[in-house]
Amino acid sequence: MLALLAATPALPLDEAGKYVAGAYVVFLALIVIYVAIMAAKLQRIERELGELAAFAEARATADQAAPGRESETPSISDSLASHGSRGGGA
Amino acid sequence: MYGKGLRPLSIATVAALVVSLSLVFFYAPLDADQGFIQKIFYLHVPLAIVALIGFVIGGVFAILHLRSGDSRWDAYSYVSIHMSVIFGVAVLITGSIWAKASWGHWWVWDEPTLVSFLIVFLMYATYYPFRYAIEDRERQARYASVFAITAGAFVPLNFMAVRMAQSLVHPRVFATTNGGLPGSMMLTFLVSLLAIGLLWVTLVKFELTAKSASGQLKRLRRALDAPAPGGRSRVAPEVS
Numbered sequence: 001m002l003a004l005l006a007a008t009p010a011l012p013l014d015e016a017g018k019y020v021a022g023a024y025v026v027f028l029a030l031i032v033i034y035v036a037i038m039a040a041k042l043q044r045i046e047r048e049l050g051e052l053a054a055f056a057e058a059r060a061t062a063d064q065a066a067p068g069r070e071s072e073t074p075s076i077s078d079s080l081a082s083h084g085s086r087g088g089g090a
Numbered sequence: 091m092y093g094k095g096l097r098p099l100s101i102a103t104v105a106a107l108v109v110s111l112s113l114v115f116f117y118a119p120l121d122a123d124q125g126f127i128q129k130i131f132y133l134h135v136p137l138a139i140v141a142l143i144g145f146v147i148g149g150v151f152a153i154l155h156l157r158s159g160d161s162r163w164d165a166y167s168y169v170s171i172h173m174s175v176i177f178g179v180a181v182l183i184t185g186s187i188w189a190k191a192s193w194g195h196w197w198v199w200d201e202p203t204l205v206s207f208l209i210v211f212l213m214y215a216t217y218y219p220f221r222y223a224i225e226d227r228e229r230q231a232r233y234a235s236v237f238a239i240t241a242g243a244f245v246p247l248n249f250m251a252v253r254m255a256q257s258l259v260h261p262r263v264f265a266t267t268n269g270g271l272p273g274s275m276m277l278t279f280l281v282s283l284l285a286i287g288l289l290w291v292t293l294v295k296f297e298l299t300a301k302s303a304s305g306q307l308k309r310l311r312r313a314l315d316a317p318a319p320g321g322r323s324r325v326a327p328e329v330s
Contacts, residue, residue, distance in 0.1 A: 016126040019191035023130045023184040027137070030180050034293065038300055045303050052310055059314070 093299040096292070103292045106285035110278075118278040127191045132278055134184040136286035137177050138207065142245050144174030144290055145214060149242020152235035164231040167238050169297045171217055173290055178211040202255040206248050213241055 114132045121128035148170035155163035185204065186196045198204060220237055224230040271279065 016191060019187050020126060020129045023133055023187045026183045026187070027133055027180050030176065031289075034176060038296060041300055041304070045300070045307055048307055048311075052307070052314060056314055 092295060092302045096295050096299060099288070099292050099295060103285070103288040106281070106288050110282045110285035113278040113281055118275050119272070121275075124192060127188065130184060130188040130191075132282040133286075134181060134188055135279070136283040137184065138181045139283060140286045140290045141174045141177035141181055142210070142249065143287075144170050144177065145210065145245045146242045148174065149239045149245075152238035152242070155231065155235045156239070161231060164235060165298060165301060166294075167235060168221075169294050169301070171214060171238060173294050173297065175211070175214050175217075176293075177286075177290065178207075178214065181207065182211060202252045206252045210241075210245060210248055213244070217241070 110132070114129055118129075118132070120126060121131075148167045151163045151167035151170060155161070155167060185207075189198060189204070190196045217234070217237060221230055221234045224233055270276075
């Protein structure tokens, strides 16, 4: 392989190698950035889901404690707003 | 629902990428003219082909959306275009690196292939502001579909126009009249194309799954905030 590379008529390997490496690194970097963004979104979804589960449980407990009465727990929007959550997609 | 089959698809994509890279660096022979630099070909060209096909697929999904009114097709169309734009960025950067190594310039303005791809890319870059300039969700989806169909039809027309243009610097390596690619290079190229295609499909599915989860979370919050008995559940992810 090295003999083949040495015999190549184009740019020498030390020159060509950095361009080829650059192209493949750019591709890899784009994928890694994309996956990192998606991971951040997934974390946000997981966090919001946890908050919603906690809210639902709190409401169910309040309903059980006082059946027939209107739930006195705050609305979910108020509850989530205090945590600064957003529900948007990409 | 959108996440179904994502795991085997991801494994197949990683395996295909590993095989592809192995073939590129340990099997495919060095190009007699360009030498080691030609290895960029196995990344740059499949990326470009998959990105352009992705734009056309986005247009096909948009047609299905307009025909059926089902918002799922709009989500498919949006995500297809979104992913192809990301691949388009990779095409432009890897192409520039190859151009600098081969021709000594990062960009050549009188080269039809480069400029036409840039035009297609910039056209699709306007998809986002166009889409999100419209607040009403129904109209947003409808207008975005019209855009996706029009732009999707432009892609093959543009491709044919470029093929008809006589380029001096951008070789037509798939032509058989002047030799074309040898078998080992063609095999490597096809495996690379398959790997990049699988990557596109996997990322589209990944994005759709994330959007679906986000949309369902919104619905859950709305349902908990103001329960609406008898309200019909929507399964399409919200594009927002």
